[in-house]
Amino acid sequence: MALADELKKEYELIHRRGYVLQLDCPDLAMERARFFQDDSLERFQKAVALHVEAINRACADIPPDRVRLHVCWGNYDGPHTHDVPLEAVLPLVTRARVGALSLPLGNPRHQHEHRVIARHGLPTGMLFLPGVIDTTTNYVEHPEVVADRLVQAVEAVGDRTRVIASTDCGFGTFAGSEMCAPSVVWAKLRSLSEGAALATRRLGGR
Numbered sequence: 001m002a003l004a005d006e007l008k009k010e011y012e013l014i015h016r017r018g019y020v021l022q023l024d025c026p027d028l029a030m031e032r033a034r035f036f037q038d039d040s041l042e043r044f045q046k047a048v049a050l051h052v053e054a055i056n057r058a059c060a061d062i063p064p065d066r067v068r069l070h071v072c073w074g075n076y077d078g079p080h081t082h083d084v085p086l087e088a089v090l091p092l093v094t095r096a097r098v099g100a101l102s103l104p105l106g107n108p109r110h111q112h113e114h115r116v117i118a119r120h121g122l123p124t125g126m127l128f129l130p131g132v133i134d135t136t137t138n139y140v141e142h143p144e145v146v147a148d149r150l151v152q153a154v155e156a157v158g159d160r161t162r163v164i165a166s167t168d169c170g171f172g173t174f175a176g177s178e179m180c181a182p183s184v185v186w187a188k189l190r191s192l193s194e195g196a197a198l199a200t201r202r203l204g205g206r
Helices: 002-016 041-058 086-093 111-120 143-157 182-202
Strands: 021-024 067-070 100-104 127-131
Touching: 002 021, 002 041, 041 086, 067 127, 086 111, 111 143, 127 143, 143 182
Parallel strands: 021 067, 067 100, 100 127
Antiparallel strands: none
16 A cells, blocks of 8 residues: 555656556456466455555546556466456456456457456446457457457447447567567557447447
8 A cells, every 4th residue: 555655646647747547457367377376266356456445545536537447367478278267356356446447358368258248347437448459469350350349348338438449458568579560560450440440330330
């Protein structure tokens, strides 16, 4: 909580400068396989709850609609066979006092978990930023695939105005580490844009 009090100063400065604050929190999912692999799921969930409490403390004086929370299982092209299921952490993560939740649903390990969103729902008014582009592979998703994923996300949330197309994670999360060639990154982002336009038309928007 002492760290949360220090980060609070930085977060509020970012907000005062007019930016939307995005909190990148792989600890809320990825750390299950890294630092809690020998512990019970319950112990990991207690850690997640504590971290969410710290987030809320640090963001207490920022309007929730100016804060986004990104949760992921690590931006690497490994097998991910020990990832904690979204089902186990979503009810804890959605306690965060934020206006938007970003989750990676474009990769093969978690693409199905839009169903978890549908079962549990999101807090009233919370935006959903589903990752519909995998940032760890040089395969370029077809716009129709992107549109399919976005439609699934909208059906899970129940309101197309609360869904914003996104990527699973950043394309360069560590200095000097690039899994996708720059030209591929731009091609993926083009597919993201085209797929979002397709999804909008399918869902009756413009």
